[in-house]
Amino acid sequence: MIIDFKDLTPETFLAEYWQKKPLIIKGAFANFEDPIEANELAGLAMEDFIESRIISNINANWDVKHGPFDDFSSFGEKNWTLLVQATNHWSSGVNALIEPFKFIPNWRIDDVMVSFSTPGGGVGPHLDQYDVFIIQGEGKRRWQVGKPDSTLENLTPHEDLKQVSMFSAVIDEITEPGDLLYIPPNHPHDGVALDNSINYSVGFQAPSAQELISAFADYQLDNHLFEQRFDDSKRVVTETPEEMHEADFELLNSVMNSAFKNETVMQDFLGKYLTSVHHTLNLLVPVEPLSIELIKEILADGEELYPVLGLKCILVNQPKIKILFINGENYPVDTDTLELAKLLASKKPLTKDLLESSMDCLKNQQLLTKVINKGLWCFECN
Template identity: 25%
Template sequence: MHADQRGPEFRSALGRLISIPERAFSDEVWGRTPLLTRASELDRTFEDLLTPADVDELVSHRGVRTPFARMAKDGALLDKSEFTSSAGFGAEMPDQLDSSAVLSAFADGHTLVLQGLHRLWPPLIDFTRDLVDDLGHPSQVNAYITPAASTGFSPHYDVHDVFVLQISGEKRWMIHPPVHTHPLSNQPWSDRREAVEKQASNTPYLDTVLTPGDVLYLPRGWIHSAEALGDTTIHLTIGVASFNDYDIAHRVLGALQDDARIREPLPAGLDLTDPDATAPHVDRVLDNVAAALERIRSDPEARRSIADELAARLVAITRPAPVDPLRTVAFIASLDAASLVTWRQGLSPRITRSNGRVHVGLRDKTISLPDECADALDDLRSGQPRRVADMRGLDPDSALVVAKRLLREGIIVPSE
């Protein structure tokens, strides 16, 4: 939703999760320290995102398949054959949730995990899309449904930041400081199992019970475990795969492949098992890398190329807001000068101009339009709804043609 459409009671997706100002969260908390926010601080719940009845619907009526679901007990995963089966005639895929099998496993103390709900459940699709816009980092959502007095997973850390949203019931969380700060995606907790277990045996940094509407933020690397108290509990874990300095460094080093000196082979006959023999070559490469890095630093285009690679990576692993094909086709059929359209939320194309054309680079294709469309595209990208007649730089007939093309390509959408 564009800022001009937000009423006085509006809270951004991130604003619903924290009680402190978003700038303070970014500057003082993000990636640094846990943050516990009680429901009473914001007078809110998350019933609009997921309820126990919604969980029953997902399990029993939505044909959810693995790997969008898993079950675990005391840190051990249950084989999927124990809670999935074929759905019968017309839906013979063998890995769909079997509601009665899920019931049996759940009653036996297994936690049910519904994964990727940002792709399955409409309220969470919209909420996660808004949160990605707020944070600037890819996000995803899992739901954990835990039987009373049960523990689904042993102490561990995640390689992404998490927001834990308590939906129903009560759950005790024990939080310990990292044994490996800011772990990368290829540095899972299982590689440091002994250190994690030892740290988890110490006095917790935080030992708290979450009740409905509470939110716990944990930076990646913080060790945590949880235990359901009393009745069945449900919580959402929003995982945020934050980009980091290593992502930039990785792409900077990738740019070095354009330097012929760095691609040069080591001498034939070199004894790579002799550190004294390889040391001079290490020094030489370090000198060449330093020189290449300095060239990149002094070249605005090279630095821009690295930034473009990060942007392309973000676009590749996030999805813009979904479109409604049938509604859009009907909208196009009745399109006129008074029709309202808006930029598709989360769509971040690369727009360039050359040879009298403006090019809109999408994930899987590039759309080329006459150069006079550039101003209209700039206006639409602001996110504000626009009448077709108000598409700047285009006469009425051209505006209709361009609007239809942009709608058909999923670049703009009907404005509600």
């Protein structure tokens, strides 16, 4: 599955549109078939470990209900939308929708939210602070997208719903199956279903400075880092004790900056932070730990190893540091384990032939058995 960019290429898209302006590509996916049906999506919304909500707008009264849901009949036949977060964690077909966007690094991709809307259904005009690609599945939807506008009024028609006032649209189109809409951050948009409609939103994580600093503070506390006090041993007599002098400011500032300038610490923090999954994973931990001998036997029988759906991996492959991050944990990498680490980070199915050159190395055996016995890779495609 690839994107038909028409007159564009991935390179020109990034140069001209990415985080700059919205874009609609009609027929981006020819003969598109929905990887999940509405009733399957409803089934996921019945699970208490999957985040879902229904947003309705009846006679201009907005309402939000949070899952799990036992029944949908009370919502009627129009003016509501079911949204299921991280549907790609539970559907291999939905997870495959990420593949066409691999011209952007894996660490930027967050998850795929799927929505089912009845006629008139939508979530109202709003802003997102991240990039999103929206693939139109079944049905049709009218999309309006505007430019960033500081004059827009923030609205809260429901305590769980943030909207903005109506805006001037630069895109006003009806999307049909296989159409692709790209919306950059901070661009107001509104989508209203014209009939029963399914949309797939491939979202990208974009942590703010506030979120990163807050998470980094927690990381330091958890790991007992930078607990030493600042060095004030070169203090001289002051004639103005009521003032904070430039030298003192620089001293305290350097203490704080020393944490951010510690490359080893920052690599570890960012790798763990960016691979931490915010929604439940279907981890398949073996009942009994698998030995490398048993793993080799299963691979020899033609079985393949698959990463669990929604798993996040980052390989840091730099001259000074090599680390594999998986699901918020780090796995040291060296020359012997680099090729296996690349295979794991790619999240492609692993066969006996792919792994053959790695299996004679004890460190590779240990790495492979560890990720299998943690339930991160398994011999069944979930």
